[in-house]
Amino acid sequence: MTVRRIEVRERVMAKNDEIAVDVRQRLATHGVPALNLVSSPGSGKTLLLERTLQDLGDELRMAVVTGDVQTENDADRLARWTDRLVHAVVTGGACHLDARQVATALEALDLDDTDLLFVENVGNLVCPASWDLGETAKVVLFSVTEGEDKPLKYPKMFRMARYAVLNKVDLLPHVPFDLDRAVACAREVNPELEFFFTSALTGEGTAAWYDFLWSCVHTPVRS
Amino acid sequence: MHEMSLALEICRIAEAQVGRPVLSRVREVGVLVGDDAGVEPANLEFCLEALLSQPPFDGARVAMSLEPGDDLRVTYLEVDDDGPPN
Numbered sequence: 001m002t003v004r005r006i007e008v009r010e011r012v013m014a015k016n017d018e019i020a021v022d023v024r025q026r027l028a029t030h031g032v033p034a035l036n037l038v039s040s041p042g043s044g045k046t047l048l049l050e051r052t053l054q055d056l057g058d059e060l061r062m063a064v065v066t067g068d069v070q071t072e073n074d075a076d077r078l079a080r081w082t083d084r085l086v087h088a089v090v091t092g093g094a095c096h097l098d099a100r101q102v103a104t105a106l107e108a109l110d111l112d113d114t115d116l117l118f119v120e121n122v123g124n125l126v127c128p129a130s131w132d133l134g135e136t137a138k139v140v141l142f143s144v145t146e147g148e149d150k151p152l153k154y155p156k157m158f159r160m161a162r163y164a165v166l167n168k169v170d171l172l173p174h175v176p177f178d179l180d181r182a183v184a185c186a187r188e189v190n191p192e193l194e195f196f197f198t199s200a201l202t203g204e205g206t207a208a209w210y211d212f213l214w215s216c217v218h219t220p221v222r223s
Numbered sequence: 224m225h226e227m228s229l230a231l232e233i234c235r236i237a238e239a240q241v242g243r244p245v246l247s248r249v250r251e252v253g254v255l256v257g258d259d260a261g262v263e264p265a266n267l268e269f270c271l272e273a274l275l276s277q278p279p280f281d282g283a284r285v286a287m288s289l290e291p292g293d294d295l296r297v298t299y300l301e302v303d304d305d306g307p308p309n
Contacts, residue, residue, distance in 0.1 A: 002304045003250055010236050011296045012229055012254075095225050127225045130261035156261060156293075 016131060019099035023106065023134025030111035032063075033216040034119060036133050038157060039141035040150075041123030044167040046074045047200035048141065048209075049118055053081035055203075056210060060217065061113060065105040066120040067097045074120065084109060096127035099134055115217050125154040136216070137162040144168045144175055148182040155189040163194050165209065170199035226262060229295070230270035234280070236297045247281040248306035253298035254287050260295040 011017070027034050037045045046066075053062055063084035068074045075087040086105040088097055102119060109117075119135060121128045129138075140161035142150045145168055151158040158164070164186055172179065179197075186193050196212065198205040233254060238246060252275065256264045268285050275283040288298070 001306075004302050004304050006240060006300045006302060008236065008240055008253075008297045008299055010240075011294070012232050012236070013295060015232065015235075098228075126261060130225075156259060 013130070013132075016099045019103050020132040020134040023099055023103050024136075026106060026111065027117065027134065027136070030114070032111050032114050032117050033136040034117040034134065035163075035216070036119045036121055036128075036135035036138045037141060038121045038125070038128045038138055038161065039123060040125045040146065043123070043141040043143045043146070044200045045120050045123070045141055046077055048165065048167060048198065048206075049120060050077055050081055051200050051203060051206060052118075052210070052213070053078065055206065056213065057081055060213070061115040062118065063109050063114045063116070064118045064120060065097075065102055067094075067101070067122045069094060069122055078120075084114060095122055095124050096131050097121050097133060098131050102133045116213060125150070125157045129154075129157040129160045139163045139165060141165045141167055142182075144171050144177040144179070144182075148178050149185050151182070151186040151189050158186050158189045158193065161190065161193065163196070163212070165196045165198055167198050167200055169197050170202045170204055226267040227270045229262065229267060230274050233271060233297055234274050237300055238279075240300055241302060243279055245302060246279040248303045249275075249280060249283040249300055250303050251284045251286050251299075251301035253300070254285060255294060255296050255298050256287060256289055257292040257294040258289060259291070259293040261293075262295060264289060 039045050049064060062082060064078050064082060065086045065088050066074050066078060067088045072087060075085060079085050086108045088101040088105050119133055138161040140157055166182060183195060196205065196209045198209055237249060237252060256262055264287055268287055271285045
């Protein structure tokens with residue numbers, strides 16, 4: 001038996017990252033910032049998007065790529081507020097979106113007729129952290145019904161994110177959630193993280209979120 | 224959680240390196256896994272072993288090395304040049 005050793009040294013994510021570079025280039029060419037919303041299931045990504053589309057839809061041309069795993073429930077909810085919606089094909093059980101799915105989704109969008117792109121990732125605080133989708137920035141959501149230590153439990157996601165939305169603040173009087181501790185936990189893993197405090201249900205705190213979205217459209221956000 | 228898709232990508236990289244007919248003669252696949260790569264090494268090894276035990280592979284071993292950091296890459300392939308042509 002003559003065994004030959006072939007040195008490879010190829011990164012397993014290389015193909016994904018190559019496509020992500022293309023996606024980023026295409027978005028830049030059309031001047032479209034893209035925010036990749038990541039969170040555990042139930043933090044309020046879809047409701048925050050619904051409210052955002054409802055409140056800013058007359059002024060901002062916002063497109064959404066959504067990644068429902070098993071149903072089309074999120075896509076159906078968002079379709080009420082925008083016709084710039086692409087349901088990324090996610091086979092049952094997938095734990096993240098990858099760059100190829102976003103690249104394919106972009107084919108269905110007119111980027112010249114788009115000011116801002118949201119990618120609503122699969123609800124999962126682990127896997128989506130590892131996949132570059134070509135986004136401008138990751139925005140991590142968590143909510144006051146979760147533990148304050150979520151950032152410490154899922155540090156990679158909070159490290160990869162540039163922005164954090166702490167949602168469901170309308171419930172703060174009813175739950176034993178220490179907001180300062182949550183922020184401290186997040187800043188422990190990512191001191192640069194910028195926070196928004198919202199209730200997607202009542203609209204509380206969304207003004208600052210909307211100001212941020214406008215600033216993304218007018219000036220590129222830091223990635 | 225996405226170890227199977229990573230294992231499939233590792234198989235694709237192997238195929239791109241040596242070509243599909245040679246995959247049955249791959250004896251070992253070297254994989255480097257960083258501890259911050261978002262990968263459970265035992266799970267990835269299990270998925271890879273399952274894929275490498277069936278055609279177009281023919282029982283290649285997985286040689287996994289762990290190191291700090293977020294790197295995840297195929298480091299080498301060992302191919303039996305005397306094996307039967309496929």
